[in-house]
Amino acid sequence: MKKMINHIVLISLDNLRGDSFGPDKYKYLPANIRENLKSGSHLMEELAAEGLNFRNCFSAAPFTTASHASIFTGFLPLHHGVFEYFNSDMKEKTLFEYAQKEGFSTIFQTDFPMILGEPIGFTRGIDKYYIEDEYAALEELRSHIHSKSVSFFHFGGIHYPYGFHTLKFGGDDYRKKVQNLEKELDIDKNKLPKDQFDEADRMGEDKDLLFRYKRIVEHLYARKDFKRLTELYFEGIDYFLEHRFRSFIVELRKVLENSNHLIVLFGDHGEDWSDDSKGHYKSLTPGVLHVPLIILGSDIVQGVIESNVRTIDIAPTILNVLGIEVANIMDGVVLDIQNPIEIEKNEMTSIAQVWLGVGKQELISHIDSAHRNKGFTEKMKTIKRGESIIKHDYQLVRKFDKQGQLENEKMVSLSGSPVPNDVTEQLLKELEEYNKTSLNIDRKNLTDDSIREQLKLLGYNI
Ligand SMILES: [Zn+2]
Known part of the structure; x- marks a missing residue:
């Protein structure tokens, strides 16, 4: 039972x-x-x-x-x-x-x-x-x-600082890791990173170490050292x-x-x-x-x-x-x-989107103000910059420019096997359904129209 x-x-x-x-x-x-x-x-x-x-x-x-x-x-x-x-x-x-x-x-x-x-x-x-x-x-x-x-x-x-989070959990291992990386990569520890956001409201040495770690990440990313x-x-x-x-x-x-x-x-x-x-x-x-x-x-x-x-x-x-x-x-x-x-009998589709607007610094003040006011007294302007839909082994990824216009669209096969012909149309339709049923969002952009245009091009009568 x-x-x-x-x-x-x-x-x-x-x-x-x-x-x-x-x-x-x-x-x-x-x-x-x-x-x-x-x-x-x-x-x-x-x-x-x-x-x-x-x-x-x-x-x-x-x-x-x-x-x-x-x-x-x-x-x-x-x-x-x-x-x-x-x-x-x-x-x-x-x-x-x-x-x-x-x-x-x-x-x-x-x-x-x-x-x-x-x-x-x-x-x-x-x-x-x-x-x-x-x-x-x-x-x-x-x-x-x-x-x-x-x-x-x-x-x-x-999250970075990878493995440690704060000194409470990383202690001297964390300090040493940051020092060694700065030495290895010849990074000036006193320069601030571009990204100064902190999800955890760290203070003192913890804040300093986080920023130094972010500098290391930014340095490696600029060098395209993804490995x-x-x-x-x-x-x-x-x-x-x-x-x-x-x-x-x-x-x-x-x-x-x-x-x-x-x-x-x-x-x-x-x-x-x-x-x-x-x-x-x-x-x-x-x-x-x-x-x-x-x-x-x-x-x-x-x-x-x-x-x-x-x-x-x-x-x-x-x-x-x-x-x-x-x-x-x-x-x-x-x-x-x-x-x-x-x-195992289910056939589920997963959707994800990226909405972006202001720069990091503005976002930080927005977050601070929402905490002070215990809620959102004002809204940032944002725009949909990307969306993904995955079904079976196939992923459709669409990217939009800063005006919300379709910039790029690609089908990805997650398993490496070829993508059947009708999958793109099916996935586009499902995305359109999702975008249509959204809340009444005042930050909504024109990308629904771009999907519609795309479907028309594919021969759909909508
Ligand atoms: Zn997360």
Whole structure:
């Protein structure tokens, strides 16, 4: 008989590529970058082997805010409202709000309070909110172990500074890494980076080290040393997994030991260094959109799911497990995790977009002001600059210029097999449907019209 699940533990490994472990390791990396890459931690493989490992899960956005909003609401960005980096709050209910109403204790731990905080609505439905303190949050979970809870643990350690996050977690290893890289690359440590954004509101030496690390990244990127950047990223994954995450998982398992629970482990987007991708923020490459998703716990059998799923399927799946009915039908679907064979029958399409507007400095003041005002008193002007739709092994990527006009469109075969003729038209149609059903967005541009023109050219009568 199916057990009643009392505890849901969501874990977000921010910035972790889906092809960072297991049989898919380095799948989406080009051969010249992949060669000689080393990573020693097997923690992800160990966790994947215990539960259901979704080998083809795709995110709804290439950046943290929109991606998490989609994970928590089960809706695509244009439908929940957070389709830009930081410009709107969530218009749909989160799974925490649903669970809290049903008497679950709700716990939220984040390493990025500046972006996963109050203005966008991430504190809604949350009883206890923690910053960079997974063990305090875990203690809170322990105190509710005889009742029921939904908790979220977000880790920023895979973001740069790769592996460390802050001195609290990286200590002297972090200091030494920065010093050694500056020496190796002959970088002046006193110059400021162009990108001075900080997701974690660091202070003092922590802020200084972050900026120095960003200078290193900017230096390597300017030299197009994508190989070195990728090596640093994978080294960082190892460091984070073995120095911070492994001990957390051990403690978490102790707390959950005699309870009926589910652990849902996922990434919000990956990281990719190439001519097409500067990290992740503006990127729609498979290295960025493909993310890990592993579900383990009571009654979950070990298995591998090959068919495509999306991070928007997480919320409906969890609420279904908890027996909570949703008010609005979500974009995501319920994954039948008790009968994984059923999931393989699904044919799911995943959509992601990039909306950009102002420069980094303006964005930083916008974020500060939203925090001061505990919400958005004004909106930035943004424009859709890119979109991606993935079905089966095929990805259609479209890029738009600063006026919103179609600049470039390409079909990518994720497996290398040839793309059938009618796939492009099908995917364009699905994108148009999505763009048509968006909220009434005042920042909307003309790209819907450009899709329509394109379809007309293809012979559609619309
Ligand atoms: Zn992120």
